[in-house]
Amino acid sequence: MHSDQQEESFLAIIEQHKGIIYKIAKSFKRNEYDKKDLVQEIIFQLWRAFPSFDERCKLSTWMYRVALNVAISSYRKEQKKNELIIPLSESAMDFAGDETPNETNLNLLQQFINELKELDRALMILYLEEKSGKEMAEILGLSEANIRTKTNRIKEQLKHRFSTINNQ
Amino acid sequence: MEELAIKQLWHEYDIKLEKSLQLNYKIIREMQTQKAENNITSFRRNQVFGVIGGIIWILILVFLVVNTLHNIYFVISVGLIAVFNIFAVAAYIRHLAMLDQVNITDSVTSAQQKLAAIQNSLNNVGRILVLQTPLYCTFWYNQQLVDHGGAMFWLINLTIVAFFVAISVYLFKTLTYKNIHRKWVRKFIESFGGKKLIKAMEFLNEIEEYQK
Numbered sequence: 001m002h003s004d005q006q007e008e009s010f011l012a013i014i015e016q017h018k019g020i021i022y023k024i025a026k027s028f029k030r031n032e033y034d035k036k037d038l039v040q041e042i043i044f045q046l047w048r049a050f051p052s053f054d055e056r057c058k059l060s061t062w063m064y065r066v067a068l069n070v071a072i073s074s075y076r077k078e079q080k081k082n083e084l085i086i087p088l089s090e091s092a093m094d095f096a097g098d099e100t101p102n103e104t105n106l107n108l109l110q111q112f113i114n115e116l117k118e119l120d121r122a123l124m125i126l127y128l129e130e131k132s133g134k135e136m137a138e139i140l141g142l143s144e145a146n147i148r149t150k151t152n153r154i155k156e157q158l159k160h161r162f163s164t165i166n167n168q
Numbered sequence: 169m170e171e172l173a174i175k176q177l178w179h180e181y182d183i184k185l186e187k188s189l190q191l192n193y194k195i196i197r198e199m200q201t202q203k204a205e206n207n208i209t210s211f212r213r214n215q216v217f218g219v220i221g222g223i224i225w226i227l228i229l230v231f232l233v234v235n236t237l238h239n240i241y242f243v244i245s246v247g248l249i250a251v252f253n254i255f256a257v258a259a260y261i262r263h264l265a266m267l268d269q270v271n272i273t274d275s276v277t278s279a280q281q282k283l284a285a286i287q288n289s290l291n292n293v294g295r296i297l298v299l300q301t302p303l304y305c306t307f308w309y310n311q312q313l314v315d316h317g318g319a320m321f322w323l324i325n326l327t328i329v330a331f332f333v334a335i336s337v338y339l340f341k342t343l344t345y346k347n348i349h350r351k352w353v354r355k356f357i358e359s360f361g362g363k364k365l366i367k368a369m370e371f372l373n374e375i376e377e378y379q380k
Contacts, residue, residue: 007197007200010200011191011193011196011197014191014196015191018185018189018191019182019185019186019189022185022189023181023185040195040199043196043199044199045272047196047199047200048272049272049273052273053273062273065272065273065274065275065276065279066272066273068276069272069273069274069276069279069280070272072276072280072371073279073280073283091192091195092191092192092195092196092199093189093190093191093192094189094190094192105177106177106180106181109174109177109178117374118371118374119276119277119371119374119375119378120374122276128174128175128178129178130175138275139275139276140275140276140277141274141275141276141277141278142275142277142378142379143379146378146379150378155171158174159170159171162174
């Protein structure tokens with residue numbers, strides 16, 4: 001693929017899947033600066049991996065793998081923010097509307113996701129994104145049976161959390 | 169709240185994001201044209217520096233050994249320090265090879281297991297290098313000192329060497345992730361950049377928990 005063509009098709013893919021990147025960054029980073037940093041890092045790593053993307057694979061599986069690997073590995077960066085070449089005064093993705101959703105339940109759900117361990121968090125995002133067991137297994141590299149058991153356990157925790165809040 | 173309602177909530181969030189998120193094309197285009205340094209390349213660069221620095225240090229040690237063959241104490245001490253450093257350089261070269269096998273597009277558990285293995289190996293290199301400490305207390309010995317040093321001199325010197333042997337063996341055995349529950353071990357590992365190791369190992373535990 002010609003490089004201009006490649007750049008344009010990458011931009012189109014990011015535009016189409018920007019929600020995935022944003023939701024993963026928001027689920028892995030609470031601080032606004034870190035979130036912007038992670039969005040930028042995910043987009044950059046996607047761009048680096050883009051030339052080797054095998055079109056026989058599912059685009060969303062590829063995207064989730066890269067985004068989740070970058071999010072989970074972000075501890076490797078620690079405080080070395082200066083490694084970024086693009087200053088974070090400008091971000092790769094902006095929220096045009098009200099960034100903080102007002103809905104109580106949505107805040108509660110986001111809070112629940114943020115409190116989970118990394119792998120559970122990844123699983124929860126994929127579950128909410130309605131990925132099939134097979135695709136979740138491919139993204140995470142676990143067996144479908146493991147995924148099923150864990151998903152059920154997390155769903156129970158989530159239900160319990162909502163019911164406790166609603167009963168208060 | 170039921171499963172369906174939770175999924176509906178997430179779906180509504182999706183719609184909201186779709187409307188509100190705007191890509192900054194200028195920034196993304198900049199990313200596409202510039203070669204930003206990422207974590208893995210900076211780690212690779214550190215390993216390459218480690219290999220180059222290590223090789224230079226080993227050459228200096230070998231040079232010193234070759235030119236001081238008449239002093240057996242120096243040859244043994246510095247020779248062993250060189251062996252420790254050869255091990256470290258070999259491990260750093262192995263890290264570079266392991267790094268080549270890490271693919272960010274692999275499944276999450278596969279990529280993270282590989283990264284954690286490198287992190288763990290890096291910690292082990294540090295632990296093994298600690299073992300060379302007593303040798304820095306013995307390289308200056310010579311035959312004249314052995315013959316005429318006197319009992320007090322040797323008592324003090326060998327006590328110091330024994331202390332360093334004991335402390336380095338203790339640190340080697342203790343500074344592992346399995347002892348992370350000990351407060352001082354955690355603090356010690358963290359203060360030497362081991363936070364990454366702790367996170368990597370915690371994630372590995374999480375993966376193992378899934379695979380049970």
